[in-house]
Amino acid sequence: MSSDELLEILSETKEPLRVQPHLKKCFEGIAKLEFDEEKKIHGMYSQETEHVPFTRVIDPVASKGAVEDWLLQVEEVMLKSVKEICEKSFQDYNNPQQQREKWITQWQGQAVLAVSMMFWTSHAEEAMKKSGIAGLKQYYDKLNRQLQNTVGVVRTPISKLQRATLEALVVLDVHARDVINDELISNEVSDPLEFQWLS
16 A cells, blocks of 8 residues: 555545545455445445445444544454354354255355365364274265265356355365375375374
């Protein structure tokens, strides 16, 4: 961010909407904020127009012209909001009635990718602890089924945003599956404390 842009942001004490064009340089991943008619902030949008609602409303007017104050609030609430969405998405994934194919289209991309990898890690370790190589082979088969189901969802009519998330998920799923087969099963790694798994 240039000095001129920083001065322009700091000079917008009465008009928070005029800070909007500079948000991309202030916060990576935020294209714009969701303002209401009273200029209160309710959420954020990514470059791809993915919406994340905030955990609380931010009122820039209450900062009495201190742009830096309400931008700090945006940063704080942004982190809390993403954390909350990841936690809720984690709980939803863990729901026995929830199908992964439906889950991957119901949550924001960052939550889908992060939670999927969290479950991959825990399920891989669980398979190793429970049955060693045999457990990993069973888990490898499950990963193949999950990958086929995800590819099936990509072939359905979904939004451009969902397609971008699923394309990234397919890449992660392929890598995760290959790690199980090529790194663990092929090298007979059956203990979650072995270096090949930890690395």
